[in-house]
Amino acid sequence: MNFLFRNLHIAVFAILLLATVLATSPLFAQDASEGANLVNEYRCYACHDMDKALIGPPYQAIAARHAGQKEVMEKVLATKIILGGGGNWGMVPMVPNEHVPEQDALIIARWILALTPSR
Amino acid sequence: MNSTMKNVMTPGNASRALLLPFILLTVMGAQAATFTGSVVDINGSPVVGAMVTLEPSWPGPTYVTAFSDPDGRFSLPDQANYRPGSEFQVAIRALGYELVDSSKEEEGGSVSLTVIARATDNQAASAPASAWLQDKADHDTTSTFVLDCVGCHQVPSPEFRHYAAAIADIPGADRDAIRHASYDALVKYMNFLSAEEFGRGPEAGPPDASRVYEVGDGPRVIDYLSANFTDRMDSVSGYDWGAPLAVTPQTAIMEYAVPRPNAIREALLLGEPKQLWAADVASNAIVKIDPESGYTSSLEVPSDTPVGPHSLHRGADGSLWVAPFITSVVGHLDVNDETWDTWRMQTVDGTPTGIHDLSFGAEHTLLTDNDGLVWFSDIVNNAVGYLDPDTGAIDHYMAPPVLDRATTGTALYGLVMTSDREEIWFSQLNIGSIGSFNVVTREFGPSFQLPLNSGPRRLSISDDDILYVPLYGTGQLVEYDTKTHTQIGIYDMPDMASAPYAVTWDPVRKVVWIPTSNTDVIYKFDPADKSFTVLPMPRTGAFLRMVDIDPDTGNLVTSYANIVGHVHGPRMALIIDPGDGAYR
Numbered sequence: 180m181n182f183l184f185r186n187l188h189i190a191v192f193a194i195l196l197l198a199t200v201l202a203t204s205p206l207f208a209q210d211a212s213e214g215a216n217l218v219n220e221y222r223c224y225a226c227h228d229m230d231k232a233l234i235g236p237p238y239q240a241i242a243a244r245h246a247g248q249k250e251v252m253e254k255v256l257a258t259k260i261i262l263g264g265g266g267n268w269g270m271v272p273m274v275p276n277e278h279v280p281e282q283d284a285l286i287i288a289r290w291i292l293a294l295t296p297s298r
Numbered sequence: 299m300n301s302t303m304k305n306v307m308t309p310g311n312a313s314r315a316l317l318l319p320f321i322l323l324t325v326m327g328a329q330a331a332t333f334t335g336s337v338v339d340i341n342g343s344p345v346v347g348a349m350v351t352l353e354p355s356w357p358g359p360t361y362v363t364a365f366s367d368p369d370g371r372f373s374l375p376d377q378a379n380y381r382p383g384s385e386f387q388v389a390i391r392a393l394g395y396e397l398v399d400s401s402k403e404e405e406g407g408s409v410s411l412t413v414i415a416r417a418t419d420n421q422a423a424s425a426p427a428s429a430w431l432q433d434k435a436d437h438d439t440t441s442t443f444v445l446d447c448v449g450c451h452q453v454p455s456p457e458f459r460h461y462a463a464a465i466a467d468i469p470g471a472d473r474d475a476i477r478h479a480s481y482d483a484l485v486k487y488m489n490f491l492s493a494e495e496f497g498r499g500p501e502a503g504p505p506d507a508s509r510v511y512e513v514g515d516g517p518r519v520i521d522y523l524s525a526n527f528t529d530r531m532d533s534v535s536g537y538d539w540g541a542p543l544a545v546t547p548q549t550a551i552m553e554y555a556v557p558r559p560n561a562i563r564e565a566l567l568l569g570e571p572k573q574l575w576a577a578d579v580a581s582n583a584i585v586k587i588d589p590e591s592g593y594t595s596s597l598e599v600p601s602d603t604p605v606g607p608h609s610l611h612r613g614a615d616g617s618l619w620v621a622p623f624i625t626s627v628v629g630h631l632d633v634n635d636e637t638w639d640t641w642r643m644q645t646v647d648g649t650p651t652g653i654h655d656l657s658f659g660a661e662h663t664l665l666t667d668n669d670g671l672v673w674f675s676d677i678v679n680n681a682v683g684y685l686d687p688d689t690g691a692i693d694h695y696m697a698p699p700v701l702d703r704a705t706t707g708t709a710l711y712g713l714v715m716t717s718d719r720e721e722i723w724f725s726q727l728n729i730g731s732i733g734s735f736n737v738v739t740r741e742f743g744p745s746f747q748l749p750l751n752s753g754p755r756r757l758s759i760s761d762d763d764i765l766y767v768p769l770y771g772t773g774q775l776v777e778y779d780t781k782t783h784t785q786i787g788i789y790d791m792p793d794m795a796s797a798p799y800a801v802t803w804d805p806v807r808k809v810v811w812i813p814t815s816n817t818d819v820i821y822k823f824d825p826a827d828k829s830f831t832v833l834p835m836p837r838t839g840a841f842l843r844m845v846d847i848d849p850d851t852g853n854l855v856t857s858y859a860n861i862v863g864h865v866h867g868p869r870m871a872l873i874i875d876p877g878d879g880a881y882r
Contacts, residue, residue: 222864224504225490226483233507234483264464270476271483272464275457278866 214290217283221276229294236268242294249292256288257281319423320353320389321400325409333374335411337366337390340398344370345415347543348392349551349836354384357591359552360870363836365545366392375550375875388413391836393538394421420533426818426838427452429537430459431795434526437772440795442751443522445771446515448797448816450492451865452841454531458484463530474524481523486511491864498604498624540792544822544831548877551836553870554587556594561862564610564844565855565871568618569633572848574855576871577607579623580862584631587871599629600638611656611664612846619656619664621674626651628674628685641685645694652678657715657722660761662802662846665715667737673722675713680705682713682724682735695735698742703729703750712757712800714765716780723765723780725754732757732767734780744783748776756800756844758810764825766810768798775801775812775823792830793817802845806852807880813842813856820845820854820874833876839867848873852881 218224226234245252259265261284263275276284325331333352337345348366352374366372388411390397395415403410421429431453434440447453454462465480493510494502554574556562561580567589568575574587582605583596599605599620606623613619613630620629626643643651654677659665666672671684676694683694699705709727716723721743723734730752733745748754753771760766764786767776773794777786791798796817801810810823818840820833835842835858843859854874860867 219504222491222494222504225487225494225507228507234486234511263461264467266468266470269479270468270470271480272461272468274484274487275460275464277457277460 211290211293214286214293217287218290221279221283221287223287226274234271235273238291239294241291245292252292253285253288256291257284260284260287319397320387321397321413322385322387323400323402323411324385325383325404331404331407331409332376333409333411335372335409335413336370337372337392337413337415338370339395340414340416344368345392345395346370347545348372348390348395348413348415349834350374350411350413351389351391351836353387353389357593359589359592359873360555361551361553361836363551363553365543365547365549367547371547373547375552389836390415391424391834391838393424394418394535396423419535421535421537422531422533424838425534425537426793426796426816426840427454428793428795428797428814428816429534430454430531431816432537432793434795437794438751439518439522440526441749441753441771441773443519444773444795444797444816445751445753446519447488448770450495450861452816452839452867454527455839455865455867457866459531462527463532466530473528477528478520478524481520481527484523485516485520489513489516495861495864498606539817539819539832539834541821541830541832544833544876546877548875548879549833550875550877552589552873552875553836553868554589554592554594554872555868555870556585556587558869559862560585560596560869561860562857562869562871563608563623563859564846565857566610566612566618566846567848567853567855567873568612568616572850573633574871574873575610575618575631575633576857577610577620579606579608579859581606583607584618584620585871589873597631597636599627600640601625601627601629603627605629609653609655610844610846611658612662614663614665619672621653621656626653628653628656628672630687639687641687641690641692643683643685643692645679645681645683649679651676651681651683651692651694654711655713655756657713658758659715660717660759660763660803661805661849662758665719667715668719671737673713673715673737675710675724677709677711680708680710680726682710682722684737695740695742697724697726697733697735700726700729700731700733700745701747703731703747712755712767714757714759716759716763717761721780723757723759725757725767727753727755727770730754732765732776732778746778746783746785748772755798758801758803760803760808760825761805766801766803766823768801768812770797770799770815773798775810777825787828789823789828789830792821792832793819796821799842800844802847804847804852806847807878811845811847811854813845815841815843818842820856833874835872837868841865841867850881852876852878 263273337348351363364372398414400413493505560578563577563579565576576585604624608623609621611619618631630639654675657673681694711727712725730748734743751771752769758766763780765778773791775789796814812821818835846855858868858870
């Protein structure tokens with residue numbers, strides 16, 4: 180393995196790392212579309228829909244229930260996304276999603292809480 | 299044909315989180331190090347058969363593992379990249395032990411480790427998923443459950459065990475109702491993910507939840523879960539692999555982590571110098587890993603539709619044959635100049651084929667018939683067929699009905715060819731049947747049936763034309779003489795919940811290697827005395843699929859084939875030196 184090739188890989192790795200850091204910075208976290216993308220990436224749609232109950236409650240119903248306590252619920256909801264559990268919406272606990280980084284869970288939680296309930 | 303090559307990434311050792319609890323140590327010396335040492339318990343007694351895993355510094359294999367001998371001594375295989383000044387992680391896996399501490403003595407380039415492990419009654423951190431299925435008294439329903447669920451992931455996985463704990467934490471008096479409703483939700487969720495994984499295609503989006511939540515197997519899985527997983531699963535005890543270890547002080551396991559989102563399905567050693575070629579079922583790519591440096595790159599199978607490379611076969615000339623997971627594109631790669639030939643396969647009436655295997659011979663290479671035709675199993679159409687690689691001609695032969703069993707959804711699966719190149723044998727995964735087809739007369743021949751929930755998968759054939767069949771559901775191995783059409787025996791695997799996925803005849807050692815999907819081990823079966831021994835892997839979640847044997851070194855090549863996006867276990871290609879010197 181020659182020296183140049185080895186260093187090329189280090190450079191590529193550094194660029195990837197930089198891209199990762201940028202993508203997870205607070206600047207990007209503000210972007211609501213990021214939340215929608217993460218909901219797809221982590222396949223939340225297997226159990227949740229925007230306005231109808233599947234296995235779990237609709238996103239809009241979650242937003243409506245916690246409309247008055249968004250700041251508190253941001254962290255709580257992110258924690259629940261990762262650890263699962265509950266009984267908050269019936270007797271069925273949510274599955275744990277321990278592979279979801281806290282940063283991403285917070286973005287998803289913010290996105291849910293910002294939704295406007297439909298009438 | 300053109301080929302495209304892109305350098306995709308990265309040092310191999312990028313997934314530290316996947317390792318068991320570890321100790322970090324720094325090697326100070328001025329030259330490349332060698333690692334030896336011993337594993338002892340808290341009383342100073344040797345711990346025998348412990349796997350000691352080291353994460354070398356990049357570049358190189360992501361992890362290397364050796365086993366402790368009867369005196370607790372171990373010696374890690376030499377790697378050029380044990381560089382001075384580097385930090386290393388050391389971890390162990392030994393059933394019923396946990397890592398406590400380690401000390402290090404360093405002299406010149408020699409590093410001597412003393413690894414201290416503590417015996418624990420609770421094996422939850424070291425036991426495989428199948429350990430939790432040992433006390434299930436009803437083997438028949440457990441076999442059906444394994445076939446239903448372990449086809450895609452280990453059960454019970456850590457995620458599932460955490461869900462069982464979440465169910466236990468839900469307040470309420472009617473525990474049966476809570477449990478049933480919760481497992482009903484879990485099965486719907488799994489059905490959704492399954493529909494998405496198996497529905498991948500050119501225009502596929504997320505499935506319609508209302509259509510995929512309920513499937514036929516659902517109620518029996520919910521009943522099984524509700525009846526058998528009634529409490530949290532934080533502990534398990536008394537588990538062993540069920541067979542003596544098939545390891546020596548020279549046994550070495552080299553693991554190569556493949557950066558996400560790649561999903562390694564199978565792997566082979568090919569080319570000069572030998573490279574690891576791995577099928578990435580999540581894309582159109584074959585991932586190439588240099589065993590010495592661990593560098594990975596990938597080659598696209600040329601196709602305008604998704605392929606999902608799945609089954610790999612070594613051609614007799616050292617080339618690589620690729621069978622697909624998604625569409626009916628078969629690829630053939632010259633690994634030296636990296637050029638492709640591809641064929642888009644359709645039945646006569648235009649139905650896409652669902653090729654699963656090309657026919658293996660006793661050397662575990664692709665064996666063509668005497669006219670040079672490549673025979674394949676068609677999992678979608680319950681058929682066998684051939685491809686003429688010279689003309690591109692193909693044809694199909696639909697398998698006949700078997701007893702009163704289903705004729706659709708049979709999953710015609712594994713495929714081998716006899717040494718005279720005149721007969722192929724196939725398994726039908728979903729109807730527990732094994733059949734044959736004469737490629738000269740083009741007629742189906744003898745067959746034999748096993749229980750419906752037996753789950754026969756990838757086949758192998760010996761140089762004496764003895765057929766070996768792994769039964770994924772019932773956890774057994776069938777030995778069948780294709781010349782006399784007699785069953786020699788059916789043997790219980792040492793762990794009957796291990797989900798044996800494949801078998802590979804080893805033409806030099808005269809044994810059968812059996813990778814398991816639910817037990818993190820490769821069992822070795824010796825036909826001479828019908829005995830089993832075991833070669834364990836150093837980490838949990840090791841969802842093993844195919845094993846190949848490098849014809850030059852006798853090293854085993856396999857993979858942790860966890861499905862991308864859905865299962866969060868390790869994704870690695872492995873080279874294993876059994877350490878028996880058999881091929882020297």
